[in-house]
Amino acid sequence: MGNKDMDDSIERAANTSSSADSRPKKRFSRRTLLAWFSGIAVAEVVASGVTWESFVQKFEVIFANRPLIGTLLYQYSPSSSTVDTVAWSPDGTRLASGSADATVRVWDASSGSPVFTYKGHTSTVLSIAWSPDGKHLASAGADRTVQVWDASSGSPVFTYRDHTDTVLSIAWSTDGTQIASGSADRTVQVWDASTGRRRLRYMGHTDWVYSVAWSTDGTRIASGSFDQTVQVWDASPGRLLLRYTGHTNWVNAVAWSPDGTRLASGSFDQTVRVWDATTGRLLLSYTGHRDAVYTVAWSPDGTRLASGSADRTVQVWNASTGRLLLDYTGHADIVRAVAWSPDGTRLASASFDK
Numbered sequence: 001m002g003n004k005d006m007d008d009s010i011e012r013a014a015n016t017s018s019s020a021d022s023r024p025k026k027r028f029s030r031r032t033l034l035a036w037f038s039g040i041a042v043a044e045v046v047a048s049g050v051t052w053e054s055f056v057q058k059f060e061v062i063f064a065n066r067p068l069i070g071t072l073l074y075q076y077s078p079s080s081s082t083v084d085t086v087a088w089s090p091d092g093t094r095l096a097s098g099s100a101d102a103t104v105r106v107w108d109a110s111s112g113s114p115v116f117t118y119k120g121h122t123s124t125v126l127s128i129a130w131s132p133d134g135k136h137l138a139s140a141g142a143d144r145t146v147q148v149w150d151a152s153s154g155s156p157v158f159t160y161r162d163h164t165d166t167v168l169s170i171a172w173s174t175d176g177t178q179i180a181s182g183s184a185d186r187t188v189q190v191w192d193a194s195t196g197r198r199r200l201r202y203m204g205h206t207d208w209v210y211s212v213a214w215s216t217d218g219t220r221i222a223s224g225s226f227d228q229t230v231q232v233w234d235a236s237p238g239r240l241l242l243r244y245t246g247h248t249n250w251v252n253a254v255a256w257s258p259d260g261t262r263l264a265s266g267s268f269d270q271t272v273r274v275w276d277a278t279t280g281r282l283l284l285s286y287t288g289h290r291d292a293v294y295t296v297a298w299s300p301d302g303t304r305l306a307s308g309s310a311d312r313t314v315q316v317w318n319a320s321t322g323r324l325l326l327d328y329t330g331h332a333d334i335v336r337a338v339a340w341s342p343d344g345t346r347l348a349s350a351s352f353d354k
């Protein structure tokens with residue numbers, strides 16, 4: 001990567017603008033953006049003198065259940081490396097994080113104390129997911145692998161190596177038997193979670209697959225891509241069922257509602273859209289963010305949606321009306337991931353904070 005691209009990528013991380021003109025699609029090559037996500041850019045910021053190593057990523061867990069929401073409960077500071085992903089355990093007692101230092105860390109959600117650190121990856125961990133029974137963790141990232149860990153001991157179970165580029169997103173099937181992974185190699189692959197054998201390679205996208213999600217009944221997989229589409233396809237044969245084309249920029253996030261009737265997507269076009277999962281009809285377009293939307297998550301009861309953005313906010317809003325319920329401004333940089341606790345009373349977020 002050239003010095004100019006590197007300087008541009010660090011400038012973006014250090015000084016995120018709320019202007020639509022600053023969106024990465026207009027400022028970065030894909031190579032630079034991927035290098036940024038992977039924690040490769042480590043040069044000095046010329047204008048400010050701030051080094052990349054000085055950016056400390058924090059988890060911030062906020063109370064998000066009633067009108068009096070937005071109270072900070074814990075702030076986890078795992079290392080001086082950026083953190084790209086966060087996920088709750090199914091029982092709500094632990095949080096897992098994936099970082100640019102190539103580690104996966106597990107935290108006690110009540111005290112914020114560390115439980116385990118997994119060190120099987122060789123580059124940035126961009127996505128993590130708990131198995132439905134909470135016994136295993138899957139992690140994926142810039143080293144092109146998907147790894148499955150024992151969540152109680154930290155010992156590795158399987159490593160999947162069939163992707164040919166960075167793995168950007170992973171998701172377990174609801175029965176815990178399969179894992180789906182989306183990659184910069186433009187494919188979605190489905191794996192047997194017990195044997196590591198690949199069952200399906202879906203090649204319907206024409207650009208990076210940035211997000212994947214299983215439907216609650218386990219029959220469908222949704223994928224969001226830099227080709228600006230959300231696609232829904234049959235999880236068994238890989239047959240395309242629906243293609244949503246309403247976004248006008250990269251799609252970074254997809255998430256099924258708990259009842260499986262709706263699908264939410266977040267995009268660099270600054271919107272969160274909610275679709276009818278059966279017909280593909282657009283139900284709602286939420287326009288409360290002032291910059292790219294990186295992540296979306298449904299509350300467990302399906303009444304609220306949380307979204308994280310490059311505008312440095314976490315917003316929680318009514319999933320039926322689009323009415324804003326919370327605008328959390330505690331982060332100082334891009335919010336890369338949000339996740340609800342299983343009981344819906346807490347919300348964890350990860351950001352490129354300094």
